[in-house]
Amino acid sequence: MSAADPIVPVILSGGSGTRLWPMSRPELPKQLLALTAAETMLQLTAQRTVAGEQFAAPIVVANARHADVVETQLAEVGASAQALILEPAGRNTAPAIALAAIAAGAGAAPLLVMPSDHVILDVAAFHAAIARALPLVRDGWLVTFGIAPDAPETGYGYIKVGAELAEGVHRVDRFVEKPPREAAEAMLASGDHAWNGGIFLFRADKYLAALQSFAPTMLAAVEAAMTRAVRDAARIWPDAEAFAASPADSIDYAVMEKAERVAVVPVSMGWSDLGSWDALHAISDCDAAGNACRGDVVAIETTNCMVRADTGKRIALVGVEDLIVVASGDDILILPRGRSQDVKKIIEAMKG
Missing domain, CATH: 3.90.550.10 (Spore Coat Polysaccharide Biosynthesis Protein SpsA; Chain A)
Known part of the structure; x- marks a missing residue:
């Protein structure tokens, strides 16, 4: 070679x-x-x-x-x-x-x-x-x-x-x-x-x-x-x-x-490896309050959250911290930061 x-x-x-x-x-x-x-x-x-x-x-x-x-x-x-x-x-x-x-x-x-x-x-x-x-x-x-x-x-x-x-x-x-x-x-x-x-x-x-x-x-x-x-x-x-x-x-x-x-x-x-929503939050550009938001998001008195909204969806948060909130299609995911690996439990539950 x-x-x-x-x-x-x-x-x-x-x-x-x-x-x-x-x-x-x-x-x-x-x-x-x-x-x-x-x-x-x-x-x-x-x-x-x-x-x-x-x-x-x-x-x-x-x-x-x-x-x-x-x-x-x-x-x-x-x-x-x-x-x-x-x-x-x-x-x-x-x-x-x-x-x-x-x-x-x-x-x-x-x-x-x-x-x-x-x-x-x-x-x-x-x-x-x-x-x-x-x-x-x-x-x-x-x-x-x-x-x-x-x-x-x-x-x-x-x-x-x-x-x-x-x-x-x-x-x-x-x-x-x-x-x-x-x-x-x-x-x-x-x-x-x-x-x-x-x-x-x-x-x-x-x-x-x-x-x-x-x-x-x-x-x-x-x-x-x-x-x-x-x-x-x-x-x-x-x-x-x-x-x-x-x-x-x-x-x-x-x-x-x-x-x-x-x-x-x-x-x-x-x-x-972008293996979770927490991993995505860790590499995202965050605002001064530690929030990583993409899409139509309104965050008031909110800190250290990861928020994603599909086109046509709006998410509004007031007075919360350390949450992952994702709206996509007809589904909404809400869970505490640090527990995004538990999405697999949701997938299994929906199969059942």
Whole structure:
């Protein structure tokens, strides 16, 4: 692989984004919404790796029901996918990335795997981290990007950063599951752990070889699904029956925790996975009273609230504090700040 080989961005856009209900719904999940800027999360992700000398056009893996809106949103920011892989069903990240690796040619092309719904405020720092990782990637290493932690978060997995392999690149000592509070505090204090941000860089062939070693049933199912795929211009529909035979597993479990040559690049780049309304409040511009409001909102004697109103909706608040209030469609969400992870309880209750 030559130094000039462009990196192929792989944008994973299959998530349902239920934690940001009621704005995020299966028909229009959070990656397809404009939550932090005028652009949608998908558009912001595509703009981090503009096609040119360093990056090829992206491969996007998405839910089949979102094909039109994905293509439209990419076109709106001057991007287009070299392949739009439309999953017949969600099988988690490991099979989705395998689909992209095969679509990229299954060779030595480096793949930059990015979720479509993350925030990265310092793109220059992200690009610098990619540059530090590339020499090891060319040599066959599987690289993940470790987010510099600033709090003892219990909702993220962690990576123990091991010996330095090259400047700014370290061996992964171990992956740590989402920890209890005491363990998270200890890892933060130790200074040798990073959050697992779910962003990866590796050669397509090396990833597929790792699947062959550690998840051969998954690889066989994905290969069969791509062999029988229906193609129309950039769109690729993997065969549904073959893909359904794949185990559902994350890349962390299927590959990264088992492979030998796994490295981490610690980086501070203003990252958030935007996994809750509280996370959105934390990165939002707030007024002098600590309120983050968007839409037609009237807030009187109100402090530290997160308020969102769809077009055509008005929300008025008087004398309250530390609330999350969201009006979207026919639904209204109200809950205390700090409890936005409990949206999943609402989703489950509505199913019942």
